[in-house]
Amino acid sequence: MFDQNIEGAELFALPFGDIVPFFSVYTATLAAFVVVFILISAFDRPERQLNIVFGGDAYYAKEIKESDTRFSRFMAIACGCATLGAVVTGDVFNFTLFAVLVGITNIAIVASAGNRHVLNAAFQYGIVAMIATVPLFGSAAIILATTGTLSIWTLAGMGAVPLLAKALLILGVMGEGIAPLYIGKAEIIRAQGAPFVLMIHFSSLLLFLRVTEIVLVI
Amino acid sequence: MIEYIIAAMFIGLLLHGIHRKVIARIQGRPGPPIWQELLHTLKFLAKESWIPKTASQGVYVAVVGISIAIWTAALMLLITQESLLLLFALYVLHKIVEHGIGLASGSPYSKFGAIRSVVSAASELPLLSSVALIYLITGSLMLRDIETYQAINGPLLFVAFPAAIALYMVILSKIHYGPFSIVEAKEIVSGYWTEHFGVWRGLMNAAFGLKTFVLLYTFVMVFIGPIGLPLTLLGILILMISLSFVCAITPMLSPYDTVTVQTITTGLIAIYIIYLGVFA
Numbered sequence: 001m002f003d004q005n006i007e008g009a010e011l012f013a014l015p016f017g018d019i020v021p022f023f024s025v026y027t028a029t030l031a032a033f034v035v036v037f038i039l040i041s042a043f044d045r046p047e048r049q050l051n052i053v054f055g056g057d058a059y060y061a062k063e064i065k066e067s068d069t070r071f072s073r074f075m076a077i078a079c080g081c082a083t084l085g086a087v088v089t090g091d092v093f094n095f096t097l098f099a100v101l102v103g104i105t106n107i108a109i110v111a112s113a114g115n116r117h118v119l120n121a122a123f124q125y126g127i128v129a130m131i132a133t134v135p136l137f138g139s140a141a142i143i144l145a146t147t148g149t150l151s152i153w154t155l156a157g158m159g160a161v162p163l164l165a166k167a168l169l170i171l172g173v174m175g176e177g178i179a180p181l182y183i184g185k186a187e188i189i190r191a192q193g194a195p196f197v198l199m200i201h202f203s204s205l206l207l208f209l210r211v212t213e214i215v216l217v218i
Numbered sequence: 219m220i221e222y223i224i225a226a227m228f229i230g231l232l233l234h235g236i237h238r239k240v241i242a243r244i245q246g247r248p249g250p251p252i253w254q255e256l257l258h259t260l261k262f263l264a265k266e267s268w269i270p271k272t273a274s275q276g277v278y279v280a281v282v283g284i285s286i287a288i289w290t291a292a293l294m295l296l297i298t299q300e301s302l303l304l305l306f307a308l309y310v311l312h313k314i315v316e317h318g319i320g321l322a323s324g325s326p327y328s329k330f331g332a333i334r335s336v337v338s339a340a341s342e343l344p345l346l347s348s349v350a351l352i353y354l355i356t357g358s359l360m361l362r363d364i365e366t367y368q369a370i371n372g373p374l375l376f377v378a379f380p381a382a383i384a385l386y387m388v389i390l391s392k393i394h395y396g397p398f399s400i401v402e403a404k405e406i407v408s409g410y411w412t413e414h415f416g417v418w419r420g421l422m423n424a425a426f427g428l429k430t431f432v433l434l435y436t437f438v439m440v441f442i443g444p445i446g447l448p449l450t451l452l453g454i455l456i457l458m459i460s461l462s463f464v465c466a467i468t469p470m471l472s473p474y475d476t477v478t479v480q481t482i483t484t485g486l487i488a489i490y491i492i493y494l495g496v497f498a
Contacts, residue, residue, distance in 0.1 A: 005358035008301040026304050029291070033311060036284070044276030047324035194274040194321035201336060202314050209307045212346065216303070216353065 004157050006216050013153070020153035021090045026213060030087045030206055037202050038080035041073065046193035064192055071112045076196040079105035083203040087210050092143055092150040095214065096136045096172065102203045103129035103176040109196050132175020139168035143218075155218040166215045173211040176204065219294070223428070226293050226435075229451075230427030231255040233434070233458045234394065240462035241395060259423040267416030272324040281318035282414070282421050288312055289428040296435055299362035305436060306349050309388070310342050312429065316401055319422075320410030331410030334400045337473050341391040341398065343484035344384035351381040351491050352440065361439060368443030375441040380487045382441045386461075387483050389433045391476075393461050397468040398476045434458060 008025030023031070046064055053059060079102055086098035107129060110122040142165040144150050147158070155161060235252035242249025269275050292308045295301070313335060320332025353359050355378050356367045368374055375382050391398035402409035414422060431454070438445075438453040445453070471479065 005360045005363055006301065006353075007303055007359075026301060026307065029304060030307060033284075036280070037314075040276050040280055044274055044280075047274035047277075047322060048272040194277045194318065194324075197321055198277060198314065198318050201317050205310050205313060205339075208342075209310055212306075212349075213303060216350075216359075 004217065007213055015153075018149055018151040018154050019091050020151060021088060022153060023088065027087055027210070030209060031084060034080060034084045034087055034202075034206060037199060038077060038084070041076035041080060041195040041199050044195040045069075046072075046195060062192065068112075069193055069196070072109050072193050072196040075105050075108040075112070076199040079109065079199050079203050083206050086207055090152050092152060092155075092169075092214065092218070093140045095152075095210065096140045096169075099136060099173055099176050099207050099211075100129075100133050102207060103132070106176075106200045106203065109200055113192065128175050132172045134172075135168040135175070136172030139165045139172060142168065152214060152218060157217070161218045166218070170211060170215060173207050176207060222297060223290055223293060226431045227424045227427045228256070229454075230429070230431035231259055231423065233430050233454070234427060236455070236458060237394065237462045237465070240459055241466040244463065244466035255423065255427070259420050259427070262415070262420030262423060263417055265416040265420075267418060270323055270413060273413070274322050274324075277318050278322040278414075279418075281315050281322065282418050282425070284318075285312070285315040285422060285425040286428075288315065289425050289432055292432045293428060293435075296361065296432060296439060299365065300360065302349055302352065302359040302361055302364065302440065305361075306345055309345060309433075312392075313339060313342065316410050319414060320401075323413035325413045327407045327412045328410050330406040331401045331408075331412070334403075334406075334473055335410060338391070338398065338400060338476055338480070341388060341476075341480050344480060344487065345388045347484050347487035347491065348381040348384040348388070351378050351384075351487065351494070354491060354494055364440055365444050373442050378441070380490045382437070384483060384487050385437055385440070387480065389437065389457075390461055390464060391480065392429065392433060393465060396461070396465045397471050398480070399470060400473050400476050403470060430458075 007027070010022065010024055011028050012023040014021050045066075046069055048062055048064060082098050082101035082105055086095055086102065089095050089098060107122050107126045110118055110125075113119065113122075140150060143155070143161055146162055146165070147155060147160045149155060232252060232255070234255040235250070238254065239249045239252050269278055288308050288311055292305055295305050295308070316335040317332050320328045320330075320335060322328075349359065352364065352374065355374065356364050358364065358367070364374070371377070390396050393399070394402070400409075402411065406412070411419070411422060434454040434457050435450070437457060438450050442450075442453055
């Protein structure tokens, strides 16, 4: 599949029948960044948000207890692991599964915040992410039905995947958090905990980058 | 390798200085000397630095390192003429840098910058359409193949003009004082990097100088082709001055208008790609 001049040289491939997990320069670079961000979310402490007191020039820093961050931290690490899976997998169905997992963990990261606006945003984003699973799995089903395989390695360069399946795959990933459907996440940024909130945005961008590569390759 | 990085940072910071000078002259001001950004960077690097007590310390420091790593890797990609898709990925990851820098300190101003960075994520879409159109025309995303294609068929600037417009928009959205620079607007002090000072600001200045050079170099390499170093540098300079003109005569758009313009640009190019794919 590396004769298509899209993502750089092959670094590693591990065949399991027709399912071949592989590393190209592209996916290896993405995976390296994911590992860095998992480490940051695992070990870094959250910031203390500064709030301005209305009607004066005073401000105060919010306190955040370590016990309050445990769930967010766990979900951020889980989100990082799901992102890593989506980046390194060589199978379209696994990719869709990991993409959905990223959506679920994203909702969980923000759902742990006690702010009403943030919870509303998490709820709305959750609805979009859930609806997006339909085109995601639909695209995998169409690819399997028309080509008989879900292996990216096998499908590469064949031109056998229908345009509709590619469009649905992109639409599904868009629903999991990229432009223009990311707008549901705007309020999420009010949630506290930079290492965890950063993982939400990071995982969505990585999904976007991987789906771009998959759509070009298959 | 290190000499390439330092040279690219130097040229990038000099371009920032030229950018400020051109904007100032158009607006009837004398403006700072063109080496001002270099002096700024050196000054920041020598200043006393610490990490704010309220900051998320790991993110606060790591994003600065990631920013340098991203643009150094991007420069190496250009030099080794590797995949344009990977360059696209690195550009998209820069969004995380903006976002992380803004979130790390806990300051409301930098956080506003971070939120605007998320909202203006649509600025990545024109680059995606640009990459897709280039792939459709050349059949490859390897920079060396794109150069070979141009050596045989002439500059892509004429064949893939909409893609050139899209990349120009992308560079415009990342340039200081531009119509899409909502992430560092003055109404939120300096936006996402308000709370990064001293050596952190110096390193980020250097990384952003590298970023400017890489983006302009990419434009010349992808749309004009192999023309030799002196002409490439001249092309970069002309491109920078043209961007400065746009920045000088265009007010900063609101976040809503920024996203609208970027999305419409992407939509028009997507229609052009579909037209090429179906009818051409």
